[in-house]
Amino acid sequence: MAKRKTSKKKKKATQSSFGDTIFSLLIIGALLYGGYYFFFRDKDSSFFEKSVENIKEKVNDLSKSSQEADSDDVAEKIISSEDDDMNMQFADEITESISGDLDTFEDQIMVYARKYDGLPLREGKDPDKDKATDNSHLICKIYQHAADNSGMYFKGYMQMDEIRKNIHKVKKSSLRNGDLLKLNNGMLAMVIEKNSDTSFKLIYASDSKNAVVVTNYDQLKYYWLKPENFDGFYRLNESVLK
Numbered sequence: 001m002a003k004r005k006t007s008k009k010k011k012k013a014t015q016s017s018f019g020d021t022i023f024s025l026l027i028i029g030a031l032l033y034g035g036y037y038f039f040f041r042d043k044d045s046s047f048f049e050k051s052v053e054n055i056k057e058k059v060n061d062l063s064k065s066s067q068e069a070d071s072d073d074v075a076e077k078i079i080s081s082e083d084d085d086m087n088m089q090f091a092d093e094i095t096e097s098i099s100g101d102l103d104t105f106e107d108q109i110m111v112y113a114r115k116y117d118g119l120p121l122r123e124g125k126d127p128d129k130d131k132a133t134d135n136s137h138l139i140c141k142i143y144q145h146a147a148d149n150s151g152m153y154f155k156g157y158m159q160m161d162e163i164r165k166n167i168h169k170v171k172k173s174s175l176r177n178g179d180l181l182k183l184n185n186g187m188l189a190m191v192i193e194k195n196s197d198t199s200f201k202l203i204y205a206s207d208s209k210n211a212v213v214v215t216n217y218d219q220l221k222y223y224w225l226k227p228e229n230f231d232g233f234y235r236l237n238e239s240v241l242k
Helices: 003-039 046-097 104-116 137-150 160-165
Strands: 166-169 180-183 188-192 201-206 209-215 228-236
Touching: 104 137, 104 188, 104 209, 137 160, 137 188, 137 201, 160 166, 160 188
Parallel strands: none
Antiparallel strands: 166 228, 180 188, 180 228, 188 201, 201 209
């Protein structure tokens, strides 16, 4: 804003100076003409003609300078307008990139996870269509619904091997709802209803129970959390969930 105010002041000063100069030149021209009329009208007029030509040239030069200044001012306005448009576009792009609501995503994780609790285990089945599921369909379907309802993006269904290729390890202290607990054999369970680092639940399709189960974290110590079985906590890569 400070730059634009200064520019306007400079423009007004330039216009005022230009007007004063033209007025002065016209007075000089009138005086030259009067002097010529009374003293040189019967003599050589070259002096007067040269003076008039010089005045015309100066007036033309000043006129061109004024036009160029006006042209520069218009160009500055156009550039400023384009800069504003680019800034708005950049702001829109930033807004779009962070439009997903992570808190809502985590809430939706819990909503849909609970809807699938108790479904029978069936390989290759979609929990929404078939009212039965396997572990990869269960995990991906929870992600899909949570992403759709929170303005986020999820790649879509992935087989278990592909899910494992698209996760990265995270610390237990940074766990969020939707993160995954992984065993050394590749089995995955999803973190839900997280209250603290040691108080949360996990959902997965259990072979031994032949159904989808929700289990408290502290109840996993007999198998999942044994050092020979436990691999760590993981989170989906941004390329498939963002």
